[in-house]
Amino acid sequence: MSLLSTLFQGGQGGGYGQQAGYESGPEGLGSIADIPDYITHHLEDGRYIEFAGMKLDLAPYAFEPLHLGSLTLDFSPTRQLVFIFLAAFICIALFVPLARATMRREEGKAPSGVANAMEGMILYFRDEVVRANIGKDGDGYTPFILTIFFFIWFMNVLGLTPFGITATANLSVTAALAIIAFVVTEVAGYRALGPVGYAQTVFFIPHGLPGPLKPVMLIIMAPVEFLGKLTKPFALAVRLFANMMAGHILILAIVGLILVTQSWAVGFGGWIVMSAIMVLELFVATLQAYIFAMLTSVFIGLIRHAH
Amino acid sequence: MFFTLAVVQDAAAQGGLGLIGAGLAIGLTVIGAGIGIGQIGAQMAAGIARQPEATGNIQTASIILAALIEGAALFGLGLAFLKF
Numbered sequence: 001m002s003l004l005s006t007l008f009q010g011g012q013g014g015g016y017g018q019q020a021g022y023e024s025g026p027e028g029l030g031s032i033a034d035i036p037d038y039i040t041h042h043l044e045d046g047r048y049i050e051f052a053g054m055k056l057d058l059a060p061y062a063f064e065p066l067h068l069g070s071l072t073l074d075f076s077p078t079r080q081l082v083f084i085f086l087a088a089f090i091c092i093a094l095f096v097p098l099a100r101a102t103m104r105r106e107e108g109k110a111p112s113g114v115a116n117a118m119e120g121m122i123l124y125f126r127d128e129v130v131r132a133n134i135g136k137d138g139d140g141y142t143p144f145i146l147t148i149f150f151f152i153w154f155m156n157v158l159g160l161t162p163f164g165i166t167a168t169a170n171l172s173v174t175a176a177l178a179i180i181a182f183v184v185t186e187v188a189g190y191r192a193l194g195p196v197g198y199a200q201t202v203f204f205i206p207h208g209l210p211g212p213l214k215p216v217m218l219i220i221m222a223p224v225e226f227l228g229k230l231t232k233p234f235a236l237a238v239r240l241f242a243n244m245m246a247g248h249i250l251i252l253a254i255v256g257l258i259l260v261t262q263s264w265a266v267g268f269g270g271w272i273v274m275s276a277i278m279v280l281e282l283f284v285a286t287l288q289a290y291i292f293a294m295l296t297s298v299f300i301g302l303i304r305h306a307h
Numbered sequence: 308m309f310f311t312l313a314v315v316q317d318a319a320a321q322g323g324l325g326l327i328g329a330g331l332a333i334g335l336t337v338i339g340a341g342i343g344i345g346q347i348g349a350q351m352a353a354g355i356a357r358q359p360e361a362t363g364n365i366q367t368a369s370i371i372l373a374a375l376i377e378g379a380a381l382f383g384l385g386l387a388f389l390k391f
Binding site: 243 | 374375378385
């Protein structure tokens with residue numbers, strides 16, 4: 001049975017109901033104490049996708065986890081994974097035809113339509129973000145920074161659509177992105193500084209220090225410098241995760257309040273407040289994606305020019 | 308005195324003190340963020356008043372800095388929610 005036919009069969013995926021012990025709809029929310037469960041149920045990962053009253057169960061599509069010694073890696077589809085792939089697919093579908101059209105277009109002709117809009121953003125990133133932070137010879141990092149921005153942006157915005165899931169509201173997803181940015185930064189530093197120069201970023205000895213103090217300085221400062229390298233990707237991950245999660249918790253808390261009190265006054269007031277918060281959420285989604293990309297380029301520039 | 312101790316022990320057993328901690332964490336981090344972003348707003352207004360043609364640069368830099376400060380505040384919020 002194909003994925004699409006299961007989707008349109010209206011939740012016949014089988015066996016979902018007992019997943020979280022949670023009933024959707026006003027009957028499930030008895031009192032304010034139920035709201036935290038309601039929030040976590042909507043924010044956390046799960047083996048199902050809800051769409052307009054239909055539930056698509058993802059458990060039948062699970063496959064055997066990968067066992068590497070004592071490590072068990074489960075790559076089965078969950079709803080956040082589906083949305084990660086959806087964001088990646090939208091990125092590919094948007095930019096690969098754009099690149100082909102740019103290659104085919106004659107020299108000197110201006111782009112039109114979607115290509116025009118995307119080219120504006122791409123040039124902005126190349127000039128204001130990559131070249132300003134990494135320098136003119138950093139043009140090779142432009143695709144990476146652009147990918148980070150558009151991928152995170154699409155993931156954030158997909159979470160704001162009706163029945164959308166925010167993949168970046170999961171610390172594992174943002175941690176993976178931050179680890180990738182960290183690896184790129186360190187490898188860029190290693191390639192720009194060489195092995196000796198790169199080791200000097202960790203084992204840092206200030207000039208003019210008397211001889212006996214040098215080993216002491218090394219022993220004290222090396223772990224600090226090493227941890228200092230790790231705080232930057234940690235901050236990137238937690239910043240993105242906390243921004244996305246906090247916005248959604250706010251929206252879901254107000255929705256939960258409306259469902260609990262079930263009064264028209266609360267509903268109307270909550271509707272106005274939620275609309276304002278949703279507008280702020282759209283702005284924060286774009287801004288946090290931009291900040292992630294910009295900070296990554298700043299870190300790459302900093303480590304390349306460390307001497 | 309023993310009555311107070313018993314009340315505190317009872318509250319701790321039921322997770323009440325943890326909730327007070329989470330509430331304090333959320334409130335204090337938001338106060339910090341508010342003060343920080345307020346300072347940025349004040350300096351932004353002063354800068355734009357002094358040199359209106361630099362409005363674009365000042366606005367962009369202010370928004371980026373506000374997002375960074377908010378990131379720091381949301382560290383505290385996120386960790387409080389994880390406990391909660």
